[in-house]
Amino acid sequence: MRDNSKRLSAGADPAPAVAAQPVPTLDFSTPTEIVDLPSRGRFYPEAHPLHGAEAIEIKFMTAKDEDILTSPTLLKKGIAIDRFIQNVLVDKRINVGSLLSGDKNAILVASRINGFGADYTTKVTCPNCSTVGEHTFDLAEVEEYLGDDLEGLDIQPTEHGTYIISLPRTKFQVEVKLLSNKDENELAQQMEARKKSKRLETNLTDQLRKIVVSINGVEDRSLISQAIDAMPAFDSRYLRSAYLKVVPGLDMTQHFTCGACGFGKEVDIPMTVDFFWSKQ
Numbered sequence: 001m002r003d004n005s006k007r008l009s010a011g012a013d014p015a016p017a018v019a020a021q022p023v024p025t026l027d028f029s030t031p032t033e034i035v036d037l038p039s040r041g042r043f044y045p046e047a048h049p050l051h052g053a054e055a056i057e058i059k060f061m062t063a064k065d066e067d068i069l070t071s072p073t074l075l076k077k078g079i080a081i082d083r084f085i086q087n088v089l090v091d092k093r094i095n096v097g098s099l100l101s102g103d104k105n106a107i108l109v110a111s112r113i114n115g116f117g118a119d120y121t122t123k124v125t126c127p128n129c130s131t132v133g134e135h136t137f138d139l140a141e142v143e144e145y146l147g148d149d150l151e152g153l154d155i156q157p158t159e160h161g162t163y164i165i166s167l168p169r170t171k172f173q174v175e176v177k178l179l180s181n182k183d184e185n186e187l188a189q190q191m192e193a194r195k196k197s198k199r200l201e202t203n204l205t206d207q208l209r210k211i212v213v214s215i216n217g218v219e220d221r222s223l224i225s226q227a228i229d230a231m232p233a234f235d236s237r238y239l240r241s242a243y244l245k246v247v248p249g250l251d252m253t254q255h256f257t258c259g260a261c262g263f264g265k266e267v268d269i270p271m272t273v274d275f276f277w278s279k280q
């Protein structure tokens with residue numbers, strides 16, 4: 001019966017019974033774009049929506065997003081950027097805290113480009129003569145690093161998305177994990193708290209405590225903490241530089257030439273508040 005009626009009506013008259021009236025309308029849907037994830041979806045657990053995902057879909061920045069980015073309350077709490085990223089993610093199952101920091105940066109830079117263009121003008125202090133001058137970075141030139149340049153380093157990936165790094169002096173086998181955005185925020189809060197209470201700042205060891213999962217298979221946090229405190233500086237430096245090699249993300253260094261003294265150097269593109277508020 002249903003099939004018949006369909007065929008009949010289709011055959012009877014292809015034109016709609018009532019002519020559509022032109023109704024004034026505005027399309028509010030925000031355009032989206034696809035951003036490559038430097039992690040390529042590695043390191044996300046199986047249950048995570050980004051497990052194995054090479055890219056992520058984000059909405060273009062809207063005026064509402066600009067509100068978030070300029071909200072003094074959110075800025076003071078330091079959560080404006082996270083709130084903003086959460087907002088532009090199309091897949092609402094993804095929590096911004098669970099993003100790897102390199103992937104988060106890729107989303108930030110892509111959003112900055114689609115919202116305000118690739119030219120980023122900000123103040124840079126010359127490392128040579130300390131003159132503060134304006135410099136324009138080209139965000140379109142920022143390249144991703146996949147965390148795969150491990151040549152000459154004793155680093156082994158594990159099945160759980162972690163790496164085992166062998167330390168040259170103590171010969172410790174140190175298992176490290178990649179930091180999520182949430183981990184990095186906690187670390188920043190920890191550092192801020194120590195600074196405020198004028199306690200000894202322990203930024204380097206705090207960071208190591210955060211990334212180290214186990215040492216020689218031992219997972220006891222207290223033992224790991226003691227081992228980190230007692231670690232020879234040579235090993236701790238090796239561990240930090242090896243860690244930087246496995247972390248996928250964006251290469252945020254670009255060439256800067258000082259207008260005052262002519263000194264040239266590769267510098268980190270500052271990811272300060274200016275990033276979204278610099279003049280066009």
Ligand SMILES: [Zn+2]
Pocket residue numbers: 126127128129130131258259260261262263
């Ligand atoms: Zn200079």
